[in-house]
Amino acid sequence: MPQVKKAGMREAILAASFDLFCRKGYTATTMSEIARAAGMTVANxxxxxxxxxxxxxxxxxxxxQEKVQTLRESVEKFPTPRLRLKRIIxxxxxxxxxxxxxxxNSLIEALASAPKDTQKPNNLLEQCEIIVTEMILDSLPPERAHLASNRLLSHVLWxxxxxxxxxxxxxxxxxLEAIATLMTDLLLGPEDAEDTAPRARKKPARSRKPVVQQAVS
Structure with missing residues (x-):
C-alpha cells in the first residue's frame, strides 16, 4: 500500500533543505543530512x-520568483530610464x-553536478527572462527597444x-556601481555625452606668406 504523504513532512523537508543549502551549499548537502534534519529516514x-x-x-x-518580483517593484520607483536600468543591473x-x-550559488552547483543531459525540472529561467525583458523595455526609450525585444539581452544578463x-x-x-554605470552607458549612451566626448584639437592657423608681385615688364 502506498504511503500517505503529509503536508507537514513535506514542509519540514523544504525547511531543512533550505537551511542546509544556504549554510553548506548544494553539493556538500546530502540526502541523509536532509532526512536527519527533517526528522525522518532517507527511505521516507x-x-x-x-x-x-x-x-x-x-x-x-x-x-x-519572489526576488525578481521585489526587484521589479523597486525598479518601478525610479524616475528615469538610466536609474531604472542601473537598478536592474x-x-x-x-x-x-x-x-x-x-x-x-547553489543553483550553479546543482546544475554543474547534474548528470549530462539532465532536464531542468521547470522553465524558471525562461520565466525570469520574460520578466526582466519587460523591465528593460519599460526602461528603454523607444528608439532603443530593439536591444531587448528578442530576450537575448535578458538571457545574457542571467x-x-x-x-x-x-x-x-x-x-x-x-x-558593482561602476559596472552598472558601464552597462547603462552601453544601452543608453554615456550620460552628458557631449561634455565627455573628446574634442578635436584646433589646428594652429597657418601663417600666410606675403604674396610677391612680379614686376610687369
Missing part, C-alpha cells in the same frame, strides 16, 4: 522527492546573488548573474 524522504535536485528546485523556484548581479548567504553568484559566494565582487 524519497517518498516525497525522487532526487536532491527536485528538492532544490521546489525551494529555489519560489525564492527566485545591481539587482541581478548584486542583490540576488548576495541574498540568503549566496543561495543563488548568464552573467551566474558568474556574479559564484564570485559573491567567495567574496570576489568588484565595483
Amino acid at each position: 524522504l524519497y517518498v516525497y522527492f525522487d532526487s536532491k535536485l527536485l528538492i532544490f528546485y521546489e525551494i529555489y523556484t519560489p525564492w527566485l 545591481v539587482g541581478l548581479w548584486g542583490d540576488i546573488p548576495a541574498a540568503d548567504y549566496s543561495f543563488a 548568464m552573467a548573474h551566474d558568474g556574479f553568484a559564484i564570485n559573491c559566494r567567495i567574496g570576489d565582487t568588484r565595483d
